[in-house]
Amino acid sequence: MLALSQGKGISLIPRQRKLTTQEAADLVDISRPTLVKLLEYGRILFEMAGRHHKVSPDVLLEYQRQTRANRRAALDELTQDAAGEIEAILKAQ
Template sequence: MCHGQTVTLIPDNLAITTQRAADILGISRPFFIKQLESGLMAHHRIGNQRRVYLRDVMDFAKKRDKERLAALDMLARDAFEAGLYERNVFPEGGMDE
């Protein structure tokens, strides 16, 4: 707040729709529903609609991002150890940006 950024407080048990959760995660709703049915995260029903807790969606997003970064680090390390970065050569007259 002291840096002029907004702060939003949300209840710990806020239930959101599968469409909102899919939007937050950047995936399609049908794919998200298939993931829910496979046990990706806990969900409950209100009538015929599924709901998930926002905290579960945010925890999943953090876990997914951490796994992605670890995989990218591993790929970069493997490429470096294999000497792939040493093979990069600039074309005649080319320069690094």
């Protein structure tokens, strides 16, 4: 719904359909070479169809959800650290 409210298009993908690396990269808004590196490093599970990587939409969306959660946690930690430093500076004055 957020994408629609921002004027962006959406795609409906059957959950059982395996995505090409380009489709998967487009879905999570990263470059294809970056996605392939994530596959090779084992960050995203995939299957091989001949010589081609195929990615499950469910696996890809779980990776995206986890990545967002990790970023949010890191940002929360930075925010808490900054707040503590500001508080220490104010107390020292």
